[in-house]
Amino acid sequence: MKEVFLSAYRDIDNNFRETFELLFPGGRGSLVLTDQDNPLEAGLEFDISIPGKTLRRLPLLSGGERSLVALGFLFAVFRSRPSPFYVLDEVEAALDDLNLSRLLVLLESFGSHAQLIVISHQKRTMEIANRLIGVSMAESGSSKVVIENLKARQLTLSSQD
Amino acid sequence: MKEVFLSAYRDIDNNFRETFELLFPGGRGSLVLTDQDNPLEAGLEFDISIPGKTLRRLPLLSGGERSLVALGFLFAVFRSRPSPFYVLDEVEAALDDLNLSRLLVLLESFGSHAQLIVISHQKRTMEIANRLIGVSMAESGSSKVVIENLKARQLTLSSQD
Amino acid sequence: MYLKSLSLRGFKSFADSSTIEFAPGINVVVGPNGSGKSNIVDAISWVLGTQTPKALRSAKMEDVIFAGGQSRGAAKSSKVTIVLDNAERRLSLELAEVAITRHLSRSGESGYELNGRDCRLIDLSELLLDASIGRGQHTIISQGNLDVILDAKASDRRLTIEDAS
Amino acid sequence: MYLKSLSLRGFKSFADSSTIEFAPGINVVVGPNGSGKSNIVDAISWVLGTQTPKALRSAKMEDVIFAGGQSRGAAKSSKVTIVLDNAERRLSLELAEVAITRHLSRSGESGYELNGRDCRLIDLSELLLDASIGRGQHTIISQGNLDVILDAKASDRRLTIEDAS
Numbered sequence A, B: 001m002k003e004v005f006l007s008a009y010r011d012i013d014n015n016f017r018e019t020f021e022l023l024f025p026g027g028r029g030s031l032v033l034t035d036q037d038n039p040l041e042a043g044l045e046f047d048i049s050i051p052g053k054t055l056r057r058l059p060l061l062s063g064g065e066r067s068l069v070a071l072g073f074l075f076a077v078f079r080s081r082p083s084p085f086y087v088l089d090e091v092e093a094a095l096d097d098l099n100l101s102r103l104l105v106l107l108e109s110f111g112s113h114a115q116l117i118v119i120s121h122q123k124r125t126m127e128i129a130n131r132l133i134g135v136s137m138a139e140s141g142s143s144k145v146v147i148e149n150l151k152a153r154q155l156t157l158s159s160q161d
Numbered sequence C, D: 001m002y003l004k005s006l007s008l009r010g011f012k013s014f015a016d017s018s019t020i021e022f023a024p025g026i027n028v029v030v031g032p033n034g035s036g037k038s039n040i041v042d043a044i045s046w047v048l049g050t051q052t053p054k055a056l057r058s059a060k061m062e063d064v065i066f067a068g069g070q071s072r073g074a075a076k077s078s079k080v081t082i083v084l085d086n087a088e089r090r091l092s093l094e095l096a097e098v099a100i101t102r103h104l105s106r107s108g109e110s111g112y113e114l115n116g117r118d119c120r121l122i123d124l125s126e127l128l129l130d131a132s133i134g135r136g137q138h139t140i141i142s143q144g145n146l147d148v149i150l151d152a153k154a155s156d157r158r159l160t161i162e163d164a165s
């Protein structure tokens, strides 16, 4: 049990370092167990350093920085234990244009081997869609769905690597 | 005391009805005291009806609808007891394009007689500014401010009406 | 494996039967505020067995049933079906597609079906866990809940690693 | 009356002295994630007398002092001054402009000034209350806190009306 956990932890920590570098170029992020000797009782802390800043504690991060750290962690977990599909509801609301671009790069790299269902109001997020699904509310108070095949792009869903 | 409270309540309720109509055209919103006989002990509930929908309870509202109801209430309070300035930090993050337009109409009408300090990533919000204030983070980890006088528009700050 | 389609009837704002066909890859769901996008997320979470109304932004489970609109009455029941592609046999069933259904009526009747046959939640949960589908895997991030992971206690964050190991 | 300028030194990410001149009407503050926009909101709230570190996204009040960057050391103290236009004498002082200052040093020394002279928070609060400026009036909506009013208890919402009456 301990070995299985430690191997998952190391894998997710590695993924987190990589994803963090993509989302915060020049920064460094890693996951730290508060008690190395007793991993199954330990807590998990984030140890992050954003370019130019010395602060490491989470509460001092800005709204957009918090979103990026959380996304970095989640995608690190997703990469270590792939799931057939992921659902993300307006996760990019707090991001500025530059960070939105970085997130979209991450989503596109994921989208080539996993299915993503992303809810968004952002035009640039719509542009990376393979399929756009429009939802509207009819007069009668009932939701309706319209589907639009955005890209003919042949999607070779490679097997989960 | 009771009379003073009831007069403020009626004033804010009136304002809320008006602001709600602006933000939800065709809808109806009002503020209800849970105990009319004992106003100083009563609770304050929202009674809202959005076009096409019968639901009145708050938790069932969507993210964007919640933002609009909250903004409607706040501006109703602001109108009843004007303050020299208001600070709004990314309050429009959950809104779609149409609702953002409605909010901007409300902000512009307020901006003609009160000072607003609005933090935003939305281009359309920037367009209504009398003054644009840019903030950036220098290499050294210290924030810097740049100010740009967007509009020469003479602002006749009318006295608080 | 991927999510092929989702059918809803009487679930939250989806009074009429609606079916959404998803593509492999990136699906982006768009629409005005209040149109029903997050209700789709709730439907996916509900059909996979979510037990707490609060996780579906509801006070009680009955709140997921269509409560009526301005020109139509409330629905008596709610039904959601999710169809998963199983070509790679990730779900240990000898079927190219797997359909999971959940229904609930105002009279309190509720249940699950696997490919049209009644089944228990516990059988379903085991099946889904093997394929890393479902609630415990953090694979569904609902609106406004992205930061939750940062505010969680350090020991709860460890559990996320345990779930994934 | 309106907020003419805000000067910060050693407050959160504002290591160097910065002064922001505001215009009457609509001021829109823009900038990348993490550049310091919400820190400006915290500075306004702090100089007006906020007592709880949590309302400033901090664990303890000392956290508002610039903690250092990659190429510079931590500041010893923090100082914020807000200048209000008082042409209409909304603040009951015979002055066309009113400057309010708050300072805090790591040694624990702290205090307020009104137009350069030491004053107590209690004097300041009374002055501001008369002009409907300040924390109790919901006039500062910090990031992510818009919904708080909806989730508040019905009796707490009544207090908002009481504050405004």
Ligand SMILES: Nc1ncnc2c1ncn2[C@@H]1O[C@H](COP(=O)(O)OP(=O)(O)OP(=O)(O)O)[C@@H](O)[C@H]1O
Pocket: B053, B055, B060, B061, B062, B063, B064, B065, B094, C011, C012, C013, C014, C031, C032, C033, C034, C035, C036, C037, C038, C039, C040, C063, C064, C065, C066, C067, C068, C143
């Ligand atoms: N049981 C129900 N019956 C009928 N309508 C419901 C029910 N539950 C929720 N709704 C309606 O669904 C709407 C919310 O939908 P949802 O949260 O999916 O919106 P959304 O598209 O995500 O919007 P946003 O962009 O603002 O997040 C509400 O307006 C609510 O009235």
Ligand SMILES: Nc1ncnc2c1ncn2[C@@H]1O[C@H](COP(=O)(O)OP(=O)(O)OP(=O)(O)O)[C@@H](O)[C@H]1O
Pocket: A053, A055, A060, A061, A062, A063, A064, A065, A094, D011, D012, D013, D014, D031, D032, D033, D034, D035, D036, D037, D038, D039, D040, D063, D064, D065, D066, D067, D068, D143
């Ligand atoms: N005491 C302090 N000393 C130095 N830097 C600090 C201090 N407190 C906060 N910060 C820094 O300020 C930054 C956050 O700034 P702020 O929250 O104002 O960003 P923002 O411009 O609002 O960004 P967003 O658009 O993401 O909301 C953090 O990166 C944090 O490191």
Ligand SMILES: [Mg+2]
Pocket: B062, B063, B064, C037, C038, C143
């Ligand atoms: Mg939503």
Ligand SMILES: [Mg+2]
Pocket: A062, A063, A064, D037, D038, D039, D143
């Ligand atoms: Mg911010």
